[in-house]
Amino acid sequence: MKKILIVDDEINICTLLSRFLGKHGFKTESTMTGAGALKLLKEAPFDLVLCDYRLKDTDGSQLLNDIRTLNPQTVVIIITGYSDVRIAVDMVKNGAYDYISKPLYPDEILALVNKALESPGAAMPQPVHAAPAAPVREQDAQRLQPSGGTGTGEQYVYGESxxxxxxxxxxxxxxxxxxxxxxxxxxxxxxxxxxxxxxxxxxxxxxxxxxxxxxxxxxxxxxxxxxxxxxxxxxxxxxxxxxxxxxxxxxxxxxxxxxxxxxxxxxxxxxxxxxxxxxxxxxxxxxxxxxxxxxxxxxxxxxxxxxxxxxxxxxxxxxxxxxxIPPLRDRGDDLRSFVDAFLAQAGRELNKPEATLSEEVWECFRNYDWPGNIRELKNVIRRASLLTPAGKEISMAALPLEMKAGKMTRPITSSGIEPVPGDGADEPNFPMLDDNDLKSVALKAEYNKIINVLKEVKYNKTKAAQLLNIDRKTLYNKLRLLNINY
CATH class of the missing domain: 3.40.50.300 (P-loop containing nucleotide triphosphate hydrolases)
Structure with a gap:
């Protein structure tokens, strides 16, 4: 007979859960405090603990850590009365099997308890960087495969970082x-x-x-x-x-x-x-x-x-x-997956063999900050695939101007933007343009102004258009003209 410990500071919930689970073949004990729960856990092992997040003498987070220290095999399910499930996410990240929200429904509780006790290794939480079969839910990545619903029609790319x-x-x-x-x-x-x-x-x-x-x-x-x-x-x-x-x-x-x-x-x-x-x-x-x-x-x-x-x-x-959603620069381990997926997609769109990247381009990709993130990467690959003849490697010549310049700045927090060390306020390097050509000088000035305004408004195009005193459509046209992929 499986043993379940119920920890809740409301005596009615302890009583009702004890009676309900007892009728379904479980041996139960209950307590209203964290200290009482630890005392019972030290005296005898329990297969599962149903624990309220808010207790008078502690909280679910601390009690979860104490339970894992005493007996890592014990399955812990968190009960929360708060609609903000970020609490539940934190608990699950730290090793809880799952969470359940108040008001409590008997059938839901019974199904979750049975599932938790039947799942092999459910009480052996893995760190956040473990494989997708972590104990949050079974086979997270597989459950999130495209279902043929109303999505964009493109395969979602799951990273490994x-x-x-x-x-x-x-x-x-x-x-x-x-x-x-x-x-x-x-x-x-x-x-x-x-x-x-x-x-x-x-x-x-x-x-x-x-x-x-x-x-x-x-x-x-x-x-x-x-x-x-x-x-x-x-x-x-x-x-x-x-x-x-x-x-x-x-x-x-x-x-x-x-x-x-x-x-x-x-x-x-x-x-x-x-x-x-x-x-x-x-x-x-x-x-x-x-x-x-x-x-x-x-x-x-x-x-x-x-x-x-x-x-x-x-x-x-x-x-x-x-x-x-983390920026692409923080997902370096995912770069290969995204590149492969976008190269394959570009090949299908252009009806020609999938292109490959030269080592020089790969090195550029790895060192680039990708201020436009995944959208920028996708646009760069589509453009490069179009410019590269079938059967040839994508070379540096097929990359946009700002990537060759290699002097981009990037946003680093939601509260501000900081330049890459050594970049300062210098103009980006345009090696392919003539400094004596008036059109080239105007082009560089326009490019520089748009880049600086985009950085100032944290790449919000609506605000950038307002500051530049142009409409969004005009801004988008200029971004395309200047190969600025934000």
């Missing part, structure tokens, strides 16, 4: 739930791909996935794009429009660059999230909507709240779970 493994573990935890998710990461790290992945592995996978670029929404049209409008509700409204929330009903809505959403639209959005109803512009009718919210930002939303740019109450509505 420690940050990538941690990302997979977090996605495995949150994808099956209905939690709102904030995805934070620099420009080009693949935030929309991660949002697709979450949607494709949720219960909503067969329903719509609607992405919205909040940075492209003007103050005048934002409400119409999100909530729709009725015919004649404003000048130019020549017909009824279904908004993004209605389109996403039953599925997921992905709000990219959420920090750029106009403040008054944030107020309307908060009401929709609270009431789960929308009202089209020009209409008095309330329409019920059921959507899961995933938002993304390349700037810290908490800092935006501190500066008064983003509503605090809206931030807390979104912040049920936060995922940080």
């Amino acid at each position: 420690d940050p990538s493994r941690q990302l997979i573990r977090e996605l495995t935890l949150v994808a099956p739930t209905d939690y709102s998710v904030i995805i934070f990461g620099e420009t080009g790290t693949g935030k929309e791909s991660v949002a697709h992945l979450i949607h494709d592995h949720s219960s909503r996978k067969n329903q719509p996935f609607i992405p919205i670029d909040c940075g492209a929404l003007s103050r005048e049209l934002a409400a119409s794009e999100l909530f729709g409008h009725e015919k004649g509700s404003f000048t130019g409204a020549i017909g009824t429009k279904i908004g993004a929330f209605e389109q996403a009903h039953g599925g997921t809505i992905f709000l990219d660059e959420i920090a750029n959403l106009p403040y008054d639209v944030q107020v309307a959005l908060l009401r929709v999230i609270q009431e789960k109803q929308i009202r089209r512009v020009g209409s008095m009718k309330e329409i019920a909507v059921d959507v899961r919210l995933i938002v993304a930002s390349n700037e810290n939303l908490f800092e935006a709240v501190q500066k008064g740019k983003f509503r605090e109450d809206l931030f807390h509505r979104f912040n049920e779970f936060t995922i940080h």
Whole structure:
């Protein structure tokens, strides 16, 4: 008979769990304190511990460490009464088998307990850098394989670095739930791909996935794009429009660059999230909507709240779970996987044999900071594959100008940007341009200005366009013209 120890500071929960599990063939004991739990664990071994995160004399984190020290074979399941599952993620990273949230449902508890006790090696937690079959969930990476849902149509590339493994573990935890998710990461790290992945592995996978670029929404049209409008509700409204929330009903809505959403639209959005109803512009009718919210930002939303740019109450509505996508420069072990995948994709697109990289190009790739992250890498490889004849290696001649210059700077934290040592404020080196040519001088000046503004706004293109006093489309055209892959 398996022995289970229940640790909770509410006597009713201890009593109910003891009776319920006892009826299903388990021998149970209970205590309301961490000290009492350690005393019982020292007296006799237990197969599993159900432990509340908040106790009067300690917390789940400390008790988990103590249990692992006393008996590493004991399976620990954390009970938390908090909707913020970051606590659960931390506990699982530190060796807990899984977590369960209050209110507690008997069938859910019984299924989880049986699964934990049946899983071989469940109580032998591995460090974060271990193989994907770590005890968080079974076979994390395999469970996150593309499911044929509403994804982008491209194979998601799973890395082998420690940050990538941690990302997979977090996605495995949150994808099956209905939690709102904030995805934070620099420009080009693949935030929309991660949002697709979450949607494709949720219960909503067969329903719509609607992405919205909040940075492209003007103050005048934002409400119409999100909530729709009725015919004649404003000048130019020549017909009824279904908004993004209605389109996403039953599925997921992905709000990219959420920090750029106009403040008054944030107020309307908060009401929709609270009431789960929308009202089209020009209409008095309330329409019920059921959507899961995933938002993304390349700037810290908490800092935006501190500066008064983003509503605090809206931030807390979104912040049920936060995922940080590491920049490519911190995922050096993944570079080979990404390059191989993008070379294969480029070969299919161009209908020619997959290209290979010369050693010189590989060395350049390894030493480059990739300020535009995965998006930049993909664009560089597509461009190089196009320029390289079939059967030839990709050489340095096929790389963009800024990579050859080798004097890029990079953002290093969410709070500031620091130059690469020795770079200073010097102009990038353009070896292929003539310094006496007026067009070349103008080109270098324009390149330099755009790069500096992008760094200043942490690579937020909407803000960069505003500072440069041009629209986003013009900025994108200049980025393409100058081969700036951000």
